[in-house]
Amino acid sequence: MESSIPTRMGDGALVRLTPAEIETAIRDGVAAAVKRARVKPLTEDEIAHLLDIFSSRSRFSAVDIGDEVTLSYDGCGSQDMGTRVNDLQYYEQYLCADSVELYHHDYSYKPAKAVLGLEQTTMRQAQFLITAPCGYGAMPDLGLYTVPDGPLANWSQLLPMGKIGEARAAQEEAVELAAADIFLVAASMADAGADFIDLDTAGAAGDADFLAALKAIERIRARFPDLGIQIGMASEFVLGMHGELEYDGVRLAGLWPREQMMLAAKAGVTIFGPAINVNTGKPVAWNVARTIAIVKQCCEESTVPVHLNGGMGVGGVPMHILPPGDATSRASRAAVDILRLDGL
Amino acid sequence: MQITRGMRLKQAKEYVAGKLSVSVMDLSDPVVMLDVRKERGLGASTEAGEILYVDDPVGLEAKFHIAELLDIPINSVERFKAMTGARG
Numbered sequence: 411m412e413s414s415i416p417t418r419m420g421d422g423a424l425v426r427l428t429p430a431e432i433e434t435a436i437r438d439g440v441a442a443a444v445k446r447a448r449v450k451p452l453t454e455d456e457i458a459h460l461l462d463i464f465s466s467r468s469r470f471s472a473v474d475i476g477d478e479v480t481l482s483y484d485g486c487g488s489q490d491m492g493t494r495v496n497d498l499q500y501y502e503q504y505l506c507a508d509s510v511e512l513y514h515h516d517y518s519y520k521p522a523k524a525v526l527g528l529e530q531t532t533m534r535q536a537q538f539l540i541t542a543p544c545g546y547g548a549m550p551d552l553g554l555y556t557v558p559d560g561p562l563a564n565w566s567q568l569l570p571m572g573k574i575g576e577a578r579a580a581q582e583e584a585v586e587l588a589a590a591d592i593f594l595v596a597a598s599m600a601d602a603g604a605d606f607i608d609l610d611t612a613g614a615a616g617d618a619d620f621l622a623a624l625k626a627i628e629r630i631r632a633r634f635p636d637l638g639i640q641i642g643m644a645s646e647f648v649l650g651m652h653g654e655l656e657y658d659g660v661r662l663a664g665l666w667p668r669e670q671m672m673l674a675a676k677a678g679v680t681i682f683g684p685a686i687n688v689n690t691g692k693p694v695a696w697n698v699a700r701t702i703a704i705v706k707q708c709c710e711e712s713t714v715p716v717h718l719n720g721g722m723g724v725g726g727v728p729m730h731i732l733p734p735g736d737a738t739s740r741a742s743r744a745a746v747d748i749l750r751l752d753g754l
Numbered sequence: 755m756q757i758t759r760g761m762r763l764k765q766a767k768e769y770v771a772g773k774l775s776v777s778v779m780d781l782s783d784p785v786v787m788l789d790v791r792k793e794r795g796l797g798a799s800t801e802a803g804e805i806l807y808v809d810d811p812v813g814l815e816a817k818f819h820i821a822e823l824l825d826i827p828i829n830s831v832e833r834f835k836a837m838t839g840a841r842g
Contacts, residue, residue, distance in 0.1 A: 475779075475782065476778070476779045479763060480756060480763065503799055509757065537813075537814055537830040537833075537834070541797035541814075541816045541817055541820070543828075544830065545757075601833070602833075603829060603830040603833045604829060605757060605758075605830050606758075636758050636826075636827040636829065636832075637758075637829055638756075638758055638829075640757075680756065680757055680759070680760035681756055681757065681760070713760075714760045715756040715760065715761070715762050715766075750763075751763070752756060752762050752763035753763065
């Protein structure tokens with residue numbers, strides 16, 4: 411009888427699986443990626459490597475010495491201790507972050523606009539103390555432009571009423587408002603010394619949200635040719651809330667990471683962050699295998715660095731407020747080993 | 755190198771190692787890199803008095819040296835140069 415190995419489910423729960431059950435989970439995860447995202451399956455060597463990683467009983471798993479990758483973060487610190495600048499220092503000095511990101515608690519570009527002067531002076535203070543690249547980040551967050559938070563009709567209310575034309579018109583208007591706000595904040599923070607701008611959780615409100623991000627990136631790149639621009643996606647697949655929006659002749663609804671990356675690179679990003687959702691009812695081994703299969707071609711073909719989003723509920727990391735280190739380290743190591751990532 | 759140049763990791767490691775005259779393997783070796791960072795004024799973990807001394811650059815000062823060594827424009831450094839230059 412095979413001995414069981416302690417491992418995790420996608421919600422973080424500890425379970426015991428035999429090596430045969432882990433192998434089945436890995437193969438099922440790859441098959442799920444092939445079916446859903448129409449990607450190539452992983453090779454037998456790659457599946458064997460995943461089995462090796464997930465069959466270990468060790469508390470922690472890590473890449474080989476020399477294979478380390480850079481670590482970037484979307485929003486540094488809890489904002490519960492000291493100041494926001496202290497948060498950045500902790501991340502640089504104690505967590506060894508390779509880049510740090512100042513953020514406002516609302517973490518959206520629209521509310522950041524209202525406190526821009528404070529954000530600029532905080533960035534300026536931070537730059538004197540931080541050596542690592544120090545940027546500013548927030549989300550496009552298109553929903554904030556609809557009632558009751560914004561001026562536009564709410565497409566989530568219009569769509570169930572069958573008002574497709576009105577819903578699309580509202581989203582098109584929101585794209586322009588969001589792109590203008592993102593550019594204003596980004597330009598202001600760059601003027602205050604930010605080394606890069608991060609558009610995080612892009613596409614959260616669907617294809618219009620992603621379009622707003624791409625349009626803003628284009629404008630930022632045109633104004634600041636040498637500024638770092640990082641984009642982190644909201645999920646593995648761009649939802650078609652509008653359905654007909656295009657960028658550079660490519661329909662945005664339904665795009666997977668490879669195509670997302672190509673458009674983001676064309677718009678002007680220097681770092682692309684794919685986000686692959688976690689299924690909480692499946693083992694972490696299943697989720698990691700599925701993540702890697704979906705992202706592999708994107709990593710192979712990318713013209714810019716790829717930092718896979720690896721955190722609570724994405725990139726194979728359990729959907730739990732305190733993701734266990736055993737699961738997080740296995741998911742990270744597996745992704746770096748097989749995808750040859752540029753960062754996490 | 756990734757942030758300002760969009761350079762992928764393998765090339766970025768080789769570029770930085772070349773500029774520092776170390777091997778790619780050395781880049782992730784804290785024993786080697788502490789001496790390299792101190793010698794070049796690139797900043798380090800700031801255990802004041804134990805790791806960094808009064809003349810060792812920290813923060814933006816170290817970033818100036820990084821920009822010069824790697825021959826890249828770093829926005830915060832460029833911004834500081836413009837502001838201090840403008841005020842004479």
